[in-house]
Amino acid sequence: MANLTSLDKALLNMMQSNFPLNMYPYKTMADKLGVTEEEIIARIEALKEAGIIRRIGAVLDARRLGFFSTLCAAKVSGDKINEVAEIINKYDGVTHNYRRTHEYNLWFTLTAPSQEESRIIIDELMEKTGVHIVSMPAIKTYKIKVALEMEGDGHHK
Amino acid sequence: MxxxxxxxxxxxxxxxxxxxxxxxxxxxxxxxxxxxxxxxxxxxxxxxxEGIIRRFAAILRHQKAGYTVNAMVAWKVEPEQIDRIGMKFAACEQVSHCYLREVPADFDKNLFTMVHCRSEEELNKLVTNMSELLGLEDYAIISSEHEYKKTSMRYF
The missing domain is CATH 1.10.10 (Arc Repressor Mutant, subunit A)
Structure with missing residues (x-):
């Protein structure tokens, strides 16, 4: 699915920033976009199949739930990095893990029930992987953006 | 909590x-x-x-949605400038996340931004512009080369 139609874009914008929280969310969006509910459901199905929509659901606030999140980084030699990444990936609290272009070349996010727990997991990971891992928790948040604007919407049909 | x-x-x-x-x-x-x-x-x-649910929405894969170039850009910002600069980044359309982080001694760039662009060229231009506009000379563009994992957290 290389080319998104204007309906797809309008739908994606609506679902990212203004998902209707009522008993008939797909019907509500269909009415707003001037198409049928079946059509909306079929488009969403296609957008999921194409991998554009990862999921539809709630994003929870880790801090409000008492959880602790941090960004971790490590300097790993090229021949070991895949293996190290695989060990790190096994942890459920690791949600993002990337190889990056920096001396610190492996970066992952870790969410744990508490800061102490995150420390324990990081220690365990260092022992299992044999690499030093640094933790860079956020001290202050200036922005967490909710949606990416799809260009060319708003004039659907 | x-x-x-x-x-x-x-x-x-x-x-x-x-x-x-x-x-x-x-x-x-x-x-x-x-x-x-x-x-x-x-x-x-x-x-x-109550803010327990931050939002309810479709979560997209940015790359497949046309935002093909994503980079983490970390900036060295003096403590007294942090709030002013953080707010400037927050106002920028292509910046999705901006955090002040506690960083180790060998990594002196404390303000992290996640930047989304449609091309490498656009990204480099944007970062250069920001650097000049905000007077920040010390920064690192830390691009992703390979995605090992990307999921949503399951708390319960």
């Missing part, structure tokens, strides 16, 4: 998954939790008001 009862936990467990693609998806979830659809909608709204 909020205290969450078992019923709300059961609701959140469902909502952190994928919403069913059927005309009344919340009725399905309510049935799984063992509550009425109406009460479920009430609890969702209440937990949004």
């Amino acid at each position: 909020a205290i969450i009862n078992d019923q709300d936990k059961a609701i959140l467990r469902e909502l952190q998954g994928d919403l069913p693609l059927e005309p009344r998806p919340f009725a399905r979830i309510a049935a799984r939790v063992g509550i009425s659809e109406e009460y479920l909608m009430q609890r969702i709204n209440a937990m949004m008001d």
Whole structure:
């Protein structure tokens, strides 16, 4: 699915920033976009199949739930990095893990029930992987953006 | 920190998954939790008001949605400038996340931004512009080369 139609874009914008929280969310969006509910459901199905929509659901606030999140980084030699990444990936609290272009070349996010727990997991990971891992928790948040604007919407049909 | 009862936990467990693609998806979830659809909608709204649910939405894969170039850009910012600069970044359309972080001694760039662009060229131009505009000379563009994992956190 290389080319998104204007309906797809309008739908994606609506679902990212203004998902209707009522008993008939797909019907509500269909009415707003001037198409049928079946059509909306079929488009969403296609957008999921194409991998554009990862999921539809709630994003929870880790801090409000008492959880602790941090960004971790490590300097790993090229021949070991895949293996190290695989060990790190096994942890459920690791949600993002990337190889990056920096001396610190492996970066992952870790969410744990508490800061102490995150420390324990990081220690365990260092022992299992044999690499030093640094933790860079956020001290202050200036922005967490909710949606990416799809260009060319708003004039659907 | 909020205290969450078992019923709300059961609701959140469902909502952190994928919403069913059927005309009344919340009725399905309510049935799984063992509550009425109406009460479920009430609890969702209440937990949004409390900030436990930050948002309810479609989560996209940025790359497949046309934002092909994503980079983490870390900037060295003096403590007294942090708030001013952080707010400037926050106002920038292509910046999705901006955090002040506690950093180790061998990494002196403390303000992290996540930048999304449609091309490498656009990204480099944007970062150069920001650097000049904000007077920040010390920064690192830390691009992703390989995605090992990308999922949503399941808390319960």
